[in-house]
Amino acid sequence: MGFGRGAGFLLRGIRLWRERPLLMLFGIVPAVVVALLIVGLFVVLLMFADDVISWGTPFADDWDETVRSVFRIGLLLMLLVGAGMLAIVTFTGLTLAVGDPFYEKIWKEVEISLGGDVPGRGVGWVRGALDGLVLVGMGLAMAVVVLALGLLPLIGTVIGAVLGLVVSGRLLAGELVSRPLEARGMDRAARSALLRQHRGAMLGFGVCVQACFLIPLGGILVMPAAVAGATYLAREALESARPR
Numbered sequence: 001m002g003f004g005r006g007a008g009f010l011l012r013g014i015r016l017w018r019e020r021p022l023l024m025l026f027g028i029v030p031a032v033v034v035a036l037l038i039v040g041l042f043v044v045l046l047m048f049a050d051d052v053i054s055w056g057t058p059f060a061d062d063w064d065e066t067v068r069s070v071f072r073i074g075l076l077l078m079l080l081v082g083a084g085m086l087a088i089v090t091f092t093g094l095t096l097a098v099g100d101p102f103y104e105k106i107w108k109e110v111e112i113s114l115g116g117d118v119p120g121r122g123v124g125w126v127r128g129a130l131d132g133l134v135l136v137g138m139g140l141a142m143a144v145v146v147l148a149l150g151l152l153p154l155i156g157t158v159i160g161a162v163l164g165l166v167v168s169g170r171l172l173a174g175e176l177v178s179r180p181l182e183a184r185g186m187d188r189a190a191r192s193a194l195l196r197q198h199r200g201a202m203l204g205f206g207v208c209v210q211a212c213f214l215i216p217l218g219g220i221l222v223m224p225a226a227v228a229g230a231t232y233l234a235r236e237a238l239e240s241a242r243p244r
Helices: 005-021 019-025 029-056 066-098 100-114 125-149 156-182 188-196 197-211 218-241
Strands: none
Touching: 005 019, 005 197, 005 218, 019 029, 019 100, 019 125, 019 218, 029 066, 029 100, 029 218, 066 100, 066 156, 066 218, 100 218, 156 188, 156 197, 156 218, 188 197, 188 218, 197 218
């Protein structure tokens, strides 16, 4: 499965908005709650970003005014890009942490529609919450890396944004796809071995989900579709691994 195939799994999940609208509306409840929290924090960041950058770069006070302004505006842009990447991954992690019962309902319904073996229960709320918080921590580390890359002249902003999209997308895909696999009793090593055979699909799926999150309200509407799409991807990966 390649990059385009991975993107196709997200499209299959999005189609459920037409086929199963009530199920998908059920899935946006935790996303709405977390999104409101993150938007509030982002507004606070915007209010104090200039002061934080000025406080953190006192060495630039004696620079030429034009150079200082360009430097600090670049840092401001990277701070916002890093915060945006952090917000996206944090949104996903927190939403998965608080919304595990909601998303378990979605992936089970998808499993039932596909037929075959359907796990009796998911990983549980406690385990789901811990996995979500781990994803939040990874998102924080990614935001720091993006901000550091922004210090590179000229190309830093572009490199940081692209790297953030790719890496955070892959992390997100791994977390989403692992849920239906772990519910089947697969440990981390077994999941990694299976998904390693589908790197392109995982990357395509994760990057497309992350790109949708960059659209206003995209995260809220796409999150339940992403859970469904991840279930489709997991089932196809399992089917391809079975002896013919």
